[in-house]
Amino acid sequence: DILLTQSPAILSVSPGERVSFSCRASQSIGTSIHWYQQRTNGSPRLLIKYASESISGIPSRFSGSGSGTDFTLSINSVESEDVADYYCQQSDSWPIFTFGSGTKLEIK
Amino acid sequence: QVQLQQSGAEVAIPGASVRMSCKASGYTFTNYWMHWIKQRPGQGLEWIGHINPSTDYTEYNEKLKDKATLTADKSSSTAYMQLSSLTSEDSAVYYCANWDGGFAYWGQGTLVTVSA
Numbered sequence: 001d002i003l004l005t006q007s008p009a010i011l012s013v014s015p016g017e018r019v020s021f022s023c024r025a026s027q028s029i030g031t032s033i034h035w036y037q038q039r040t041n042g043s044p045r046l047l048i049k050y051a052s053e054s055i056s057g058i059p060s061r062f063s064g065s066g067s068g069t070d071f072t073l074s075i076n077s078v079e080s081e082d083v084a085d086y087y088c089q090q091s092d093s094w095p096i097f098t099f100g101s102g103t104k105l106e107i108k
Numbered sequence: 109q110v111q112l113q114q115s116g117a118e119v120a121i122p123g124a125s126v127r128m129s130c131k132a133s134g135y136t137f138t139n140y141w142m143h144w145i146k147q148r149p150g151q152g153l154e155w156i157g158h159i160n161p162s163t164d165y166t167e168y169n170e171k172l173k174d175k176a177t178l179t180a181d182k183s184s185s186t187a188y189m190q191l192s193s194l195t196s197e198d199s200a201v202y203y204c205a206n207w208d209g210g211f212a213y214w215g216q217g218t219l220v221t222v223s224a
Contacts, residue, residue, distance in 0.1 A: 020200070034210040037151075043203060043217055044153065049210035087153055095167045097143075097155040 002026055002093050004033075004100035006086075012106040013078050021073040021103045029065060032092035033063055037075045039103075041106035047086075053096045075105075078100045083107050110134040112204050112215035119221045120194050127190040128218040130204030137185035138162035144189050147217075148200045156202075159187060166187065191206045194222045 003026040012034035013019045023033060031051035036044040048053050051071055061076040075082055088100040115129040132141065157168035165176040168176065175198070177190045191198055198216040199222045205211040 036211070044211065045214075046210040046212050051211075053209070055210070055212075059174040089153070091210075095158065096169065097153070099153040101152045 001096070002029060002090050002098055004017055004090055004098055006088060006100035006103050008103060009101075010104045010106060012108055014108045016077050019075050019078050021086050021088075021105075022037060023066075023071040023073070023100050025069045025071070025090060029090050029092035030092055031067050033046065033064075033066070033071045034089045034091065035062075036087045036089065037082075037084045038087065044087065075091075078105070078107065080107055110213045112206065112213055114204060114215035114218045115201075117219040117221070119223065121200075121224055122195055122222055124194050124222075125190055125192045126194065126220055127188055128202060128220070130187045130215050132185045132187070132206075135206075136138045137180075138182060142178075142180060142187040143207060144176065144187075144207055145203045145210065145211070146172075146200045147203065148197075151200075156189070158207075161187065168174070191220065194220075196222050198222050200211065 005024045007022050033051050035048040038044040047062050047096045052064045063074050065072050087102045113131045118126045120126050138161045141158045144157040146154045156176050159166045159178040166178045179188045198202045201217040201219050203217045204215040206213040
């Protein structure tokens with residue numbers, strides 16, 4: 001199985017700062033990584049697909065990068081509404097999908 | 109617009125079964141596989157399996173395949189998941205979701221509580 005490791009478990013930043021979330025795969029998966037935001041008591045929301053492809057309706061401050069085993073989700077200029085858990089998910093081993101354990105974003 | 113409307117919360121005793129639903133609207137039901145995803149309280153996301161509503165073909169996470177049974181009703185554009193032999197480990201929120209280059213559409217989740 002492909003394992004996804006997200007680090008750190010918690011990120012705490014001030015409004016307006018840039019923040020980056022890391023996701024590392026246990027083997028090379030090309031760009032088959034997708035990122036989700038989950039606010040408290042909400043359903044996950046797709047932010048980025050295939051490592052760096054933007055999603056309609058998602059603010060442009062969200063971006064993704066990486067390939068192979070190391071991936072990054074970045075938020076340029078964090079806002080208070082970005083407080084949430086962020087998950088990466090791989091689809092390289094279709095139809096078996098796995099998620100990372102998530103990173104919690106807090107605002108100072 | 110695509111909407112996935114899930115059934116309400118369930119409370120069940122250990123050893124029982126529950127069946128939950130996910131009614132799709134805003135798209136052709138048979139054109140997209142329906143996926144199910146589990147989230148235990150305070151935990152991450154775990155993919156359970158998916159069903160092709162056009163053919164009823166299913167695939168499951170090996171770890172959970174004896175727990176969940178996926179079905180679909182084309183006439184009502186509704187997908188179902190039955191969970192059997194419930195234990196406390198099955199207490200979770202269960203989501204249905206559509207894949208469109210990522211899980212692009214999600215239901216609101218069904219909370220299952222297993223308690224004696």
